[in-house]
Each structure stands twice: as structure tokens, then as C-alpha cells.
Amino acid sequence: MNEIYTFALLTTLASTLRPTYGTSCPRDRCRVVRNTVFDLMVPLYQKANLKFPPQCPFNPDHDIYGEQENLKQMDGPSHWMCNICGKAFYTEKTLDQHFDNRHPEQIKKGPTSVCLADYCDIFRCDIIMGIKKPDYWSMVMCKHEEMKNKHTKCKESLKKCVPPDLSSIQNREFYNKLTDAICSKLDCDKYWDTPPEEGGIGLFLYILAGFILVLALIIYYFVAYSHFYSDEPIFAQHVVEDHRAPVYPPGSQEIRNRFQQTRIKQHNSSRPIMNSNKTGDQAHLRQSMG
Numbered sequence: 001m002n003e004i005y006t007f008a009l010l011t012t013l014a015s016t017l018r019p020t021y022g023t024s025c026p027r028d029r030c031r032v033v034r035n036t037v038f039d040l041m042v043p044l045y046q047k048a049n050l051k052f053p054p055q056c057p058f059n060p061d062h063d064i065y066g067e068q069e070n071l072k073q074m075d076g077p078s079h080w081m082c083n084i085c086g087k088a089f090y091t092e093k094t095l096d097q098h099f100d101n102r103h104p105e106q107i108k109k110g111p112t113s114v115c116l117a118d119y120c121d122i123f124r125c126d127i128i129m130g131i132k133k134p135d136y137w138s139m140v141m142c143k144h145e146e147m148k149n150k151h152t153k154c155k156e157s158l159k160k161c162v163p164p165d166l167s168s169i170q171n172r173e174f175y176n177k178l179t180d181a182i183c184s185k186l187d188c189d190k191y192w193d194t195p196p197e198e199g200g201i202g203l204f205l206y207i208l209a210g211f212i213l214v215l216a217l218i219i220y221y222f223v224a225y226s227h228f229y230s231d232e233p234i235f236a237q238h239v240v241e242d243h244r245a246p247v248y249p250p251g252s253q254e255i256r257n258r259f260q261q262t263r264i265k266q267h268n269s270s271r272p273i274m275n276s277n278k279t280g281d282q283a284h285l286r287q288s289m290g
Helices: 002-017 027-047 066-070 092-102 116-123 136-140 144-159 168-182 200-229 252-289
Strands: 072-076 079-082
Touching (some): 027 116, 066 072, 116 144
16 A cells, blocks of 8 residues: 555656646747748748858757657648657647657757747737737837837847858848848837738638539539439430421512412423423334334
8 A cells, every 4th residue: 555655656746846848938939939930030041051050049959849849740730640659639739738748858958958938029929829919009008118128139139140150241131131030020010010820721722622522512412313313314405396387587478489380380381392202202213113
């Protein structure tokens, strides 16, 4: 009995001492910063054929959840898989909880690890996540001094992200591109701007595909019912005989009668000529035979 109590106590202590990174460093807020870095900063480095310097806090190698993010596999909106153990989950949130509980060793630790959620103030996580909604009083009561401090913090953080091997002109140009991409929204006029909603086109395509599928099924069952349960095919052509007398345009009947009378007269006038010719030929034949 004492062994059972001892085991329960050790299990409780182990769960208590386990590092709860998901609480101290919120994954959802880190995801907002990470997505912004990959959408706005990474293309600048790729276009200039540059790499993140080691001292840059947004370097993917320093991301505390970076390794776990690379071990996720999404096979659909409601199918997430852990590539470590192969378990599947319906949502990304439950997969994140699985990583916290079962694979905490994949979390980056040490002095170089960075919790991206610490930079949510300059990446406007609350606005992008929809936690804060723009309203009249929030926009009117915007504190310019507070925005100025955020803008300064943003620029100071991005100074560490400029590769050191650039010339002074290249350094300044690349730094300006980074600040325009990340810090430009830290202004009372632009702070509340929200990015376009993701998945709008995908949702429209899903709805359109569903409508086409339902329409195709309706046509299929309608044709199948007509073929197997109806006496006549659905597309049978019904020929309706018209027994009405033909209608001729005005004056056409009189012309037709005149034409027939003319043909009759010609036929009658040619008959005596044919008979006389036939009688003459017979007389000539008798004379030659006699």
C-alpha cells in the first residue's frame, strides 16, 4: 500500500516540476510572430541572398518552439499529426498540448532560445488574433508616445537582424526594408489595420465544390429513376402527327390549278399525233412486206 502512495506522490511531483513552456510562453502568440516573420522578413533575406545573423532575435534557429513546429504535419483542417510518435489530433491546439506533455525535450532551451511572444507588442498580436477590436474610442484615445516607444523598440530589435558583412549603403537599404515591413504599422493611423482573412478563397471553393456535388447527385438520381422506374425515357422525343390540311398562301391554289390544266391540255394534244404516226408506220411496213 505504501508503494502505491509513493508512486502517486512521485508522479505528482514529476508533473509539477515539468516545465510548462506552453503557459510561460504562449504558443498561439508565438505563432503570430513566427508567421509574420516568415511572411514579411524571410522573403527579404531570400531575395537578397542573405541569412539571419546569429544575434537576430527572430532567427528561426532561436525559436523556442521551432523544432516542434517542424515536426507537425497537417493533412487537412481537422487532421494534425505528430511526426515524432505518429499520433493524430483534430486541432493544432491539442497537438500543442501533446508536445508539452509528451515531447518537452523537443523544446529549445538555453541562453540563445527566444520566446517570440515577448515581441507581441511590436508585432500587434492582439490585433492580428482579434483579441482587440478597433473601435472609435480606442482610435481617438491612441497614445502617440506609447506608439513611439513601440516603434523605437522595433527598430532597435531589427538592427540586430542586419547581416554585418554588408556595406554601409547595403546595410542602410536592407535595414529600411526590414523596418518598413515590421515597424510601419506602429502608428496610431495604421495600428488597427488587420491583415486579410486567410482561407477566404479556400472556403469559397469548398462551398462551390459542395454545390456542384449536390447538383450532380440530384441529376444522377433523377436520370436513374427515370431509367429504371419510368415507362418512357426521360429524354424520349414524342412525334405529334398533324392531320390538319396544308395551308397555302393566298393565290397559290389558283396558280396550282392553272398549271395542272395546262399539263392536261398538252397531254391531250399530243395523243392524236402519236396515233397518226403509229398508223403511218404500220402501212409502210405492210407495203414493204408485200
